[in-house]
Amino acid sequence: MHDSLGSRTIERSILESPLSLSKKPLSSRRKFLGILGLASALPVSRLLLSSGVAAAAETPAAAIRNREPLAASAFTLLPMGSIRPAGWLREQLRVQADGLSGHLDETWADVGPNSGWLGGAGESWERGPYFVDGLVPLAWLLDDATLKTKAQRFIDWTLEHQAPNGMIGPTSNNDWWPRIVMLKALTQYQELTGDSRVIPAMEKYFRNQLSELPNRPLRDWAKFRWQDGALSVIWLYNRTGSPWLLDLLRLLHRQGYDWIADFANFQYTTRITREYLNLNAGGGLKDLSLATHGVNNGQAVKTGPVWSQVSGSAHDRAAVLRMIDELDKYHGLPNGMFSCDEHLAGLNPSQGSELCTVVEYMFSLEQALAICGDPSLGDKLERLAFNALPGAFTDDMWAHQYNQEPNQVECSLHQRPWGTDGPESNLYGLEPNFGCCTANFHQGWPKFTASLVMRTGASSQDEGLAAAAYAPCEVRTIIRGRQVHLIEETNYPFQGKVKFTINPESAVRFPLQIRIPAWAAGTTIDVNGQPASSPAAGSFATVDRTWKSGDRVEISFPFQPRVSRGFNDSIAIERGPLVFSYGIGESWVKLRDRGMTADWQVFPTDQWNYALSIDPDAAVETIAVDEKEVVASPFARRSTPVRLSVKARKLDQWRPEDGAANPPPQSPVTTDHPEETIVLIPYAAAKLRITAFPLANKQA
Ligand SMILES: [Zn+2]
Numbered sequence: 285m286h287d288s289l290g291s292r293t294i295e296r297s298i299l300e301s302p303l304s305l306s307k308k309p310l311s312s313r314r315k316f317l318g319i320l321g322l323a324s325a326l327p328v329s330r331l332l333l334s335s336g337v338a339a340a341a342e343t344p345a346a347a348i349r350n351r352e353p354l355a356a357s358a359f360t361l362l363p364m365g366s367i368r369p370a371g372w373l374r375e376q377l378r379v380q381a382d383g384l385s386g387h388l389d390e391t392w393a394d395v396g397p398n399s400g401w402l403g404g405a406g407e408s409w410e411r412g413p414y415f416v417d418g419l420v421p422l423a424w425l426l427d428d429a430t431l432k433t434k435a436q437r438f439i440d441w442t443l444e445h446q447a448p449n450g451m452i453g454p455t456s457n458n459d460w461w462p463r464i465v466m467l468k469a470l471t472q473y474q475e476l477t478g479d480s481r482v483i484p485a486m487e488k489y490f491r492n493q494l495s496e497l498p499n500r501p502l503r504d505w506a507k508f509r510w511q512d513g514a515l516s517v518i519w520l521y522n523r524t525g526s527p528w529l530l531d532l533l534r535l536l537h538r539q540g541y542d543w544i545a546d547f548a549n550f551q552y553t554t555r556i557t558r559e560y561l562n563l564n565a566g567g568g569l570k571d572l573s574l575a576t577h578g579v580n581n582g583q584a585v586k587t588g589p590v591w592s593q594v595s596g597s598a599h600d601r602a603a604v605l606r607m608i609d610e611l612d613k614y615h616g617l618p619n620g621m622f623s624c625d626e627h628l629a630g631l632n633p634s635q636g637s638e639l640c641t642v643v644e645y646m647f648s649l650e651q652a653l654a655i656c657g658d659p660s661l662g663d664k665l666e667r668l669a670f671n672a673l674p675g676a677f678t679d680d681m682w683a684h685q686y687n688q689e690p691n692q693v694e695c696s697l698h699q700r701p702w703g704t705d706g707p708e709s710n711l712y713g714l715e716p717n718f719g720c721c722t723a724n725f726h727q728g729w730p731k732f733t734a735s736l737v738m739r740t741g742a743s744s745q746d747e748g749l750a751a752a753a754y755a756p757c758e759v760r761t762i763i764r765g766r767q768v769h770l771i772e773e774t775n776y777p778f779q780g781k782v783k784f785t786i787n788p789e790s791a792v793r794f795p796l797q798i799r800i801p802a803w804a805a806g807t808t809i810d811v812n813g814q815p816a817s818s819p820a821a822g823s824f825a826t827v828d829r830t831w832k833s834g835d836r837v838e839i840s841f842p843f844q845p846r847v848s849r850g851f852n853d854s855i856a857i858e859r860g861p862l863v864f865s866y867g868i869g870e871s872w873v874k875l876r877d878r879g880m881t882a883d884w885q886v887f888p889t890d891q892w893n894y895a896l897s898i899d900p901d902a903a904v905e906t907i908a909v910d911e912k913e914v915v916a917s918p919f920a921r922r923s924t925p926v927r928l929s930v931k932a933r934k935l936d937q938w939r940p941e942d943g944a945a946n947p948p949p950q951s952p953v954t955t956d957h958p959e960e961t962i963v964l965i966p967y968a969a970a971k972l973r974i975t976a977f978p979l980a981n982k983q984a
Contacts, residue, residue, distance in 0.1 A: 343767060344760040345475070347739040351522045353530070355596045357589075358657025359738035359750050361650070362761055363475040364421055369733045371756030372775065375916040376674075377426055377729055383681030384714075384881060385422055385726045386431055388415060391879035394719060400454030401466070402441050408454035410505075411723035412438060413465035418643075418726020420469050424476040425730055439473050442466060443481045450492030452485070460493070460506035460513070467516035486520050494532045502539040508580045510540030511587040515651065518593060533594050541575065543587040544603045550610040552576050555623075555630035558704050578624020579720075581611065582641040586648035589655035604652045608664060618690045618848065618856035618863055618975045619675065619967055620667030621645070625687045625702045625709060631851040633976035634701050634944045636687025636709060639676045639721035642668055643728040650735040653752055657740075659824055662753050662799045666861040669732045669753070670777040674968035676725075678712050679920040682881045684725055685710050686717035690856075690967075690975035691945045693868060695886040697875075698943030711875065712971070713883030733757065737770065740797055748795035750824065754782055766792045768831075775914040777861040778925045778966075780841035787833045795828040798839060801861065806842040811835070845907040845928055847900040853951040854976040855900055857907065857928060857964055864928050866962055866977075867921060867970035868892045888972055893939065894932040894962060895953050895980035906931065921969040928964040933957045933980050951979040 347360040369377050380386070389395050393406055395415040400408025416438045423431030446452050453463055467486065474482035502510055514536050521529040556576045558564055563573070574580055588603025615622035615630060617637065623629035625636035646668050653661040676685045685695070687702065687709040695710045702709050708716040715722040737759045741747030747763055749770065754777070759770040769787040776782055784796070800807050802822035809816040811827055812835055819825030827837060843860045850856060857864045869889030874882050898906040908929040915923050934957035939946055967975060 344762055346762040348522050349739075349742070350518070350593060351525055353596075354518065354521070354593045356742045357593065357655040359654045359740050359752065361654045361735065361738055362759070364472045364734050365424055365476045366759060366761050367734055367736055368758045368760075369425055369756070370758050370771075371773070372914060372916060372918050373729075373733060373755045373757060374426075376919075377422060377733070379679075379917060380681045380726070380729055381422060381426055381428055381431060383677075384684070384722075385419065385681065386428075387880055388722070388726075389434060391881065392714065392719075392722065395723060399438075400456060401438050403445065408456045409459065410462040410465055411719065413453075413462050413469060414720070414723035415726060416469040417465055417472075418724070418728070418730060420473050420476065421730035421734060422726060425733055435473075439470070439479075442470070443479075443485050446485055446488065450488035450490075452489055458500070459504075460502055461504070461509060463489070464506060464509060464513040464516070468512065471516055471519045483520065483523060486516070487524065487526065490517060490520065490529060490532055494528060494535065497532075497535050497539060502536070504574070505580075507539065508541045508574045508577070509583050510536045511543070511590045512583055514590050514594075515586075518590070530594070537591060537594070541571070541584075543584040543607070544591070544600060546575060546584075547603065547607045547610055550614075552628050553614040555632075555635070556627035556703055561627065561704065563704060573627070576627040578622070578626060578628065578638050578641040579644055581622065581624065581628065582645035583648060585611075585645060586651045589652040593655065601656055604656060604661070605658065616850075618850050619672045619688075620664060620863070621672045626704045629703045632701070632947045633690040633851055633854065634692075634947065636689050636702060636705070637672065638687055638705075639684055640724045642672045642676060642688075643725055643731075646673065646728060647731055650731060653735070654738055657750070657824070659799045659822055660802060663801045663803070663822075663861070665732070665735070666753050666777065666801070667863070669728075670861050671863045671967040673728050673732075674919040675971075676721075678884075678971075679917055683712040683714065683884060684716075684721060685712055686721055689944070690865075690973070691948070692971075692973050693888055693892055693940050693945045694943040694972065695884070696943050697885070700942040701944045708883075711883055711885060713875070714878035714881050716883065736772070739763070740795065748797065748828075750797040751782075751784070751799055753799070763788075763794050764792055766790060768792070768794075775918075775925070776841075778914050778918055779911065780843035780860055782839040782841070784837040784839075786831045786835045786837070788831050791830050791832045793828070793830040795826045796831075796837065797824040797826050798837070800825055801841070803846060803858070803860075804841045808840045810838045810840075813838075843909075844904045845909065847898075847903045849900075850976050852948050853979065854948040855896060855898075855951070855979050856976050857896075857903070857930065859909070859926070859928065862926070863967040863975060864964035865967045865970040865973035865975040866892060866894060866932075867965045868972035868974065870972050886972055891934065892945070892972075892974050893935050894974065895935045895938075895951075895955055895978040897931040897933050897959050897980040897982075900979060919966065919968040921965060921971070924965045924969045926966065929961050930964060931959050932962045932977070933959055935978060935980070938978065945974070948976055948978045952981045953978040954981050 345363040347362050349360050394411045398404035398406035399412045401412030419435045423435050561573045588600045592601035611622040615628050621637040623635035629635035649665040676688045697707045699707045706717050738750045738752050740750045757772050767789040771785040774782040800819045805821040845859045848856045871887045871889050873885045910927045912925045914925045933955045935955045
């Protein structure tokens with residue numbers, strides 16, 4: 285029954301009409317406020333869930349900053365639940381909840397009732413914790429009772445079945461790695477509910493880990509992902525101050541892989557192959573394979589900032605920028621990702637990036653941005669969140685890809701161009717290639733929501749707020765002892781206007797830091813209708829004043845089209861944080877039903893081999909912008925609110941081979957074909973696409 289229902293659902297969504305919600309414009313203020321839930325301006329209240337859960341809180345929770353001797357961080361993430369999604373972002377989370385995220389346990393045994401993390405005999409490793417790590421914030425940010433109940437089962441089983449020695453999780457394995465993921469879920473859950481069972485359980489678990497690690501050290505995945513475990517130890521230390529947790533942090537660092545040294549002398553500068561890793565000889569989990577593994581690298585990006593809180597070293601803190609630079613220099617793609625299919629894969633825009641890496645890289649950037657306060661990390665985060673993340677899903681989020689490509693001309697069973705992945709890697713489906721992404725993708729949008737606004741300042745005397753990334757939301761927090769309610773109204777990333785309304789319970793002075801992306805020279809900021817100083821691109825601009833209820837800050841980012849350069853001097857077109865692609869005609873062909881969903885191949889219905897015929901130094905003059913009202917599902921092709929028109933010319937020598945586009949020929953290229961106008965749409969809206977184009981020589 286589920287089978288046919290699910291198939292119809294996905295077919296209707298993809299082939300017939302966009303989601304019905306998408307026809308409703310969000311333009312009217314009344315509608316916008318309705319979505320925000322501002323009809324009643326009551327504080328966010330917490331729900332009573334089960335025994336051990338704190339009484340409903342009427343006031344927001346304050347952010348908890350680093351406790352000495354940990355180094356102070358530039359910003360502090362607000363407790364999960366302080367930031368609620370609004371506008372298109374809330375609709376996007378709702379799509380996610382109505383798609384695979386909200387139903388995965390009903391159709392995929394690995395997180396179903398027989399999961400080892402529910403006491404069953406089924407999958408007992410990372411998939412249950414992965415699912416809960418995204419389901420917890422999704423359920424609470426949407427205040428969705430059904431999803432909360434689903435997440436609560438995993439949380440309750442984990443807390444109620446802790447071993448006498450402190451170990452959590454299924455007894456069928458004692459791998460540290462899946463516990464690292466469940467601890468991330470538990471910290472979010474504690475912030476959302478105040479459940480008094482969480483902190484004692486974590487203390488007991490970490491005491492056991494401290495005594496066990498000398499005999500049973502980190503290995504395999506846990507060794508290469510130790511920094512994610514360190515996050516939860518730091519979280520607990522900031523709440524309990526137990527000094528032995530600092531010993532545990534040093535032990536994790538000592539046993540974990542030295543990512544900082546790896547990137548200080550980066551060796552993996554070319555496409556990694558099976559032969560290089562000796563995989564065909566049954567190489568298995570060798571350090572070389574794990575060090576060049578895409579998801580591991582995505583998680584590694586946070587290592588320098590995380591460890592700098594313990595080491596106090598500015599060199600460690602800055603390591604994040606060196607890591608991103610090296611990954612971009614040798615493996616960077618126009619969607620903001622580095623290639624990894626499954627291992628680092630070079631600069632060709634036909635290489636893929638794994639969805640797990642997208643969401644893990646985002647999480648690393650969110651943590652690194654909070655610790656370092658570097659605005660470029662926000663630029664990178666938005667590039668992933670608004671392009672690579674939605675690009676990997678069908679519009680209804682019932683199917684996803686394992687690997688996505690910037691130049692993706694066909695999604696079918698083919699081996700090329702993947703370095704070490706299998707032939708299903710870019711199908712849209714339930715678990716193409718491997719099921720890790722099926723379990724892990726859920727954290728992407730909810731954790732991005734939780735990172736939009738951060739607390740600044742090293743003490744309660746100098747604290748303020750920072751707009752770290754932009755999307756519609758509502759924030760309730762405490763600044764300098766006063767409750768502050770902040771509303772962010774925007775259609776960013778589709779339009780360049782952002783409006784903050786600040787409502788403190790009584791007048792209070794604090795700085796509001798506003799991230800100005802590196803591409804946003806010419807941004808203007810108005811405060812209550814009066815121009816403030818003109819901010820520099822690539823910085824945080826500060827508005828420091830005594831805020832009164834109803835104060836407004838309006839930001840206008842310049843959203844002119846611009847050109848970036850890539851592999852073989854190819855060019856990509858950007859506008860604001862969005863990357864644009866030529867949307868190739870799509871023919872969706874179902875490969876097979878998969879429970880409530882299905883696996884799909886996508887074949888091109890028209891030609892895509894265009895070179896752009898533009899002046900890259902005068903993009904504004906040569907690219908026309910067509911902007912429409914922003915509606916729900918704005919990343920869907922049918923409802924995309926912005927299109928660009930550019931001149932292009934066909935290029936005969938650029939062809940596909942075995943389901944993949946050949947690399948774009950070295951630019952500039954010469955072609956005899958006449959100039960025509962093609963339309964570019966946001967990267968994520970084009971499930972078949974060209975993003976990196978050759979540049980055509982000027983016609984004689
Ligand atoms: Zn994955």
